[in-house]
Structure formats: structure tokens, C-alpha cells
Amino acid sequence: MSLRDLIGDDDLPAGTLRELREVFRRRDVPDDIKRRYISLRARQQQLEQQLDDTSSALDDLHEQIKARKRREQNLEKRLIYNEKTGLANHTVLDNDLHSFLNEANSSPAPRDIVVYIIALDQSFEDAKRSLEPSLSDWIIYETGERLKECLPANSRLYHTRETEFVVVMVHNHSGDVVEYYADRFYEEVSRRFTLPKYTISIGCYIGIACHPDHGSSKRSLLRNADIALSNSIRLRRVSTTYRPEMSVAVIEKIELQNSIIKALEEQTIAEINRQFELHYQPLIEIESCSGTVPQGRVVGAEALIRWHHPSHGLVAPDRFIPVAEESGLIVPIGTWALYTASDLLASWGVRNGKGFEHLFVSVNVSPRQFRDEYLLSNIERALSRAQVAADNLRLEITESSIMDDPEDSLYKIHRIREMGIEVSIDDFGTGYSSLSYLKRFPIRSIKLDRTFMRDLLTDKATMSIVKAICNMAAGLGIEVIVEGVEQYEQIQYLWDLGCRRYQGFYFGRAVPEDLFSAELDDWSMEDSSHGA
């Protein structure tokens, strides 16, 4: 019997092996006791070793579990907290609103829940473009901190989108405090930021909706606060509380946009022709103004768009042009107007000899259309396709759209003039520009805005503004076209100021193409009878 036989194949630590070898050699201990001792000792050693292995494996496992927990927590954090501000995000907002509403709906005491959406305005985007990213991130962080500071106890702040924060407040009765907090939020957000080199301040718009007045579900509250926010932005008001009429306006707007898109998509020109129509309002040049009626002739027409909506009936341009402008749909609609007006000019040209070929059609160009890079090529294409001369087409551009980007406007108007097309400034007198400034632009005429006609004969201030505009235009060699004349007295007054060209209900409303052409025939017959 050897020691190996007793302890088996297992590796024992050198110390234990030495100890067991000594025991094995002892003569004073009976063999059977030695054998039992040694095998037990070896077995014990093995068990200890196994225990060590197991506990270090356990430790490893424990570490792994802890690491996984940390990863999960991080992930969870990122799922529910905004990284830049550490504020709860829209997921949390969703859950919270859900439980606030449940609570309010099951509580016997009335409970108001107020939702504020606070959106930073364009000034943040501007700052972001010129600042280092870390600075704009800091502004966002700081904005969150400022908002947090002014929250009452019963409320929570969320950071839902990069430039959007939401506050939810729960009140027993919200009363006047709703607006008080909106003002506080605005003050805090717009307070100056002092940066290393300069200071800036960021504005914001706020939309508010309250439970139970403006919605009882999570979705309706958030949607209505968002609708109120759009109203604030559109009206440039700091904060707006939701009103049901706003939804009607929004739904109408979406419907309008969809219809325009559908009209444009469906059958292109055929469908647009069916839904849209250009009407023409005569533009008159007065030759004498001494009798009971002014004497003059038609020199041109302004094309004014009308929309025969399949289900809404006739929609006025005041309602759909702004919507089309906002969505960019004005560009294809405006191009269609250019093509259609050019076609009419071509049809007049064919009736050569009646004097129609000298008439011009004036087409309105909206601000967005004017900025569109394809404007010039669209005009060129409309003219060449209909084979009409450039001087039969005029363009009306509003004062404000020229002032949006004066340098670009200057370039564009020069190019339009080089093509042989005259430009009028529309709605003149409603913007902020001065005539002497506009002299830099190669324009043929200004269209005196029709709002001046309302009190031209009764209000001294209106009289002096109109007089000043006419004097200055004469001095600069710019023609004045008076819009919206409805009475002979207005014409007599303006005739004395030197105005010769007029447009307005006094001479005629905008009418469909065939009617306008028929009326032209009458005019030209009158002319020939005058001549005879």
C-alpha cells in the first residue's frame, strides 16, 4: 500500500502532501487508523478546493448580474430620461398623464390637470447654428433647470423633444393660476444667458390645455395643447389656451391641404383645371375725368385665382392661399396660374387687329413662389409654350416678399426685367419699406393697397399718406395703380393727385375668362364708335 493509493490522483497542495507523508511514515499509529485519517484528510482537502472554486464562480456570477443590472438601469434611464437635461421624457409623460387622469376621473372632488407645452422659438435654432454644440446643449440644460425652479409642488416637468418641454400640473381648482404660470415660464425661459463672449436670450411659445374642459383623455389633452401651441406660433403670442374653434380651423386646414394635393396629384393639369379657375379683373386707364363718368379704356387685367372645391364649393383665395403658401403647394398652383394666364394671352393674340394684343395680364406671385429657385425658368417656359411676348405678362410681388431678402429680390427682379416682363409691387403701403428704398428695384408700378380706399375721402391721415405716396412715385417715375376703387369721388380725388390707372368694383369685378373676353369685345366696340 502506497500513499498514492490512499490519496488517489488528485493534486494536493505541497503542505498537505508533506503532512500526510509524515503521518504515513509514523510507526506509533496503527495502519487502519493511518489509512482512514489520510483518505479523510485528502477528501477534506478536495472538498475545500471545490468549495473555493464554487465560491469564486459564484462571485463571478454575482459580478455578471450586477453588471447586467447596471446596463439595464442605463438603458432604462435612456428610455425614460432625456440625455441632455436628465429630465423625464415623453414615455414618462405618457404614463404620468395616464395615472393623473385615472386618479382625477375616479376622485369625488373635482381635479384640474393643466398641460403646458413650451417650445423654444427660432432664436434657439439661430443660436445653435452660430454656437458650439456644447454651448447650445448647455442652454437646453439650463432652460430645463430654470423651468424646474419655478414649478409648484403639484407638478412635473418633462423634456419631450429637443426644443420642447412639457409641464403637467394638478390643481383642485386651476382658476387664474394657469396664466400666471405661463407668464412665469416665459420669463424664466427668455431670461438672458451670459456666455463667455456675449449674452443671448431665447424666446418660446406656450400652448395650454386643461382637463376636464379641453379633453379627458391623454391624447386629446396633448393634441389640444399642441393645437394651442400652433396658434401661439401663428399669432406670435407668448401663450394660448386651447379653444374648440382652433380644432375646426386645424381640421379645415388639413382638409384644404389634402384637397389641393389631390387636385394636383390626380390628373395633373386636367384636375387642376377642373378645380381651379382664374378670374380676371379689368385694369383701366382714365383719359379724362371731367364729366359724369370717367372716360378711359381697359389696358390689362389682374388674374385672380378661384377654387371650386368638390365639396366645399367656392373657396376664397384669402382662405386657401395662406394654407397653400405654408405647405409649399403655392408653387405648383402659381405655376399653373402662369401657364393659364399665358394661354389667355395667346388666345387674345390670335384675335389680332382688335387691339387685344396690347393688353397685359398681371399674375400674383406669392412670397414662397418668389423665393422658389425655379420661378424664372417656369416663367420662361410658360411664355415660350404659349408663344406670347414677355411684355404682355406682368408680375405682382408684394412689398413684404421683396423685403424678406432684398439682395436676392434685387437679383431676381433684374432677371425678370431682362426677360422683358414688368414688375408691380402689390399691396403697397401696408409694409414698412419706403419708396425711395424701392427705387433700387427696377419696378414699373406700385399697386396702392385697397385698404386706403376705405377712408380716403374722410380721413386726413389717409389723405396725406396717399398724397405723399403719389408725389414720391411721380418724382421717381413709378406708375401708381389704385386698387379697390368703388366710387367716382375717389377717382376724382386721385385723378387730381396724378393717378391714371385704376382697378376696382367701380369698373368691374373679377370674372371668368369667357365673360371677360366678351366684355372686352363690348369695350372695343365702344372704342370704335367713339372714334367714329
Ligand code: G
Ligand atoms: O392683394 P391683391 O391686390 O392681389 O388683391 C386683389 C383683391 O382685391 C381681390 O380679392 C379682389 O377681389 C379685391 N378687390 C378688387 N377690387 C375691389 C374693390 O373695388 N373693392 C373691394 N372691397 N375689393 C376689391
Ligand code: MN
Ligand atoms: Mn394683386
